[in-house]
Amino acid sequence: MLSIQNLHVSYGPIKVLKGVSLHIDQGEIVALIGANGAGKTTLMSTISGLLRPQSGEIKFEGQDIIKFPPDKIVKLGISLVPEGRQIFAPLTVLENLELGAYLRSKDKKGIKEDLDKIFSIFPKLKERKNQQAGTLSGGEQQMLAIARAFMARPRLLLLDEPSLGLAPMVLELIMDSILELNKEGLTILIVEQNAIKALEISTRGYVLETGRIILQGSSNELKEDPDVIRAYLGKDYEEITER
C-alpha cells in the first residue's frame, strides 16, 4: 500500500533520515519504534507532505506522492494524527470532528454515519461533543485526535506517539480503539517510544535509530530480539547477557 525507498530528509544542514526504506501492506498495523531524535516524527511529517525530502521515493498505491501538498495527500487517503495531539482547542469537539471530514464537507449523510461510528467507539466524545476541545483531558484529546483523523475516511492512518503523556489506564483504552479501527479495515502506521505497547498491537515493526532502519521483522520477533529488549523495552542489560 505504502512503500518508501531510500528516503533522505534534512533540516538545513542536519541530516535526519539517512536512507530509510519501509513498506506497509493493506490491513496491517506496523510499528515504528526508536529513541528520541531517531527521526520518527520527521518520517511521519514527510509522508503526510508537511516536509520535503532531499531524495528518495514515497509511493502510495503505486503513485509517487513525494511532490504532493498535504491537502492532496489527505485526499488520497492518508491521514495523520500529529504528535502532541494538536487538536483545535477553541473549537468544539463536534467542530473538530467535522473538520476531519473537511475535504468531503458536502457528504452530509456520510459524515453523520461516520460520527455515529466514532461515537460508538468513543462514547466519551459523544458526551462532550459541544464542549470546547481545549477543556478535554489528555486522554480524551488523544481520542479526539484519532477520531478526527478517522473522519477523513483514510485508508492509511499515521499515528504519531499516541501514548504521549497518557496514564496507563487511558493508554489501554486508546490502544483498544486503535485495534478496533484496524478491524474496520484501516491500515495503521504507529510511531512510538513506548515500544512494548506498539509491538503488542502491531503485526510488524521497524526500529529506527539516528535516521536509519537498523532492524525489522514481525512484532513477536522484535519483542524477543536482545538488542530491542536492551535498548527499548527497558529490561536490565546484565540480566540478558548473563542468560
Next chain:
Amino acid sequence: MNIHFGSIRYQYIGLLFFVIFLFLIGFFIKNDYYLNVFVLIGIQAIAVLGLSLLMGYAGQVSLGHAAFYGLGAYASGILTIHYGLNPYLAMFCGMAISALMALIVGLPALRLKGHYLAMATLGFGIIINICFKEMASLTGGPSGLVGIPMLKFLNFTFDTSISYFCLVWSIFIILMVLSLHLVNSPFGRAFRALGSHEAAAQAMGVNTHIAKLIVFIISAVYASLAGSLYAHFVTFISPASFGFICSIKMVTMVAIGGMGTLWGALLGTSILVSLPEFLTVFSDYDVLVYGLILIIVMIFMPEGIVQASIKIFRNFKYKETNG
C-alpha cells in the same frame, strides 16, 4: 450545566436583543451629537468585524487595515466627485479595488509563517497613506477631499443622523449574520482551525494558504465598505483619518473586545470609540486615562472582555449548581 455559547441559536437570541437595543437608542436619543457617535461606532464596527474574522479566528494580524478603510473612502470620494459615478457603484468599485489589493499583498505575505503578514500590511498601510497624501490631483493631498455626496435611495437622502444610523446599523446586522454563518460553515471551521494549529489544519486537508488569503480579502472588503460609508457620512476625508494609528486602533478594538468572538469586535469598537467622549471630563488627562483603561483590561482580561465575562458567568453558574 453545559451552555454552548458558540451555537448559532444563542447568537441569534443575542442579535435579537441587540436589534431591540438599537431600536431603543434610535427611538429615545434625539440628540444628533450622540446619534453621530453611534453612527461612527457602527461604521468602525463593520471594519473591525472583518478584522476580527482575520485576527480573532484565522489568527493572522494585519497592521494595515486602515489602508483598506481608506481605499474604500477615497474610491467613493474620487469616483463620485471627479467622475460623477453613482455612489453605490463607487462603493462596489472601492470593495473590488480593496479585494484586489488584498490579493496582491496577501499572496506573497500569507505564504510565510509568523508575523510576515503584520510586517507586510504595516508597510502596505504606510505606502497607501503616502499615496493619499501625494496624489494631490486625485485625492486633494494632505488637505483632503471635500464635497462627497450623501447617499440617496430613490428620492430619499440619508442626510439626517437618524437615517444614517438606521442605514449603517442595518448593514452591520446583515454583515454580522453573514459572518456568524461564515464562522460556523465548513470553511469557517477551516480558518478557525488554522488559527489554532496551522500544521494540524494542513493535516486535515485544509489548504491553509488559500483559506488565509480568502479571509484576508473578506476582511479587506469589510473595511472598504466601512470606509465608503464613512466618506458618504462625513462628506469630507483626509489622509490623517487613515494612518497607522487608525490601523493600531482597529487591532486594539479586536483585542479589547476579545479574540474569537464577533461580539467582541462590536464591544471593543463601542468602548474605544465612545470612551474619549466620556473622558472629556478629565480634560487634558484624557489620553492618560484612556491608556490606563487599556492597560487594566489587557492585564486582567487578556482574553478580552467578552470571553472574560463568559468565564465569570460560568463560574457563577457553577457555584450556584454546586452549592
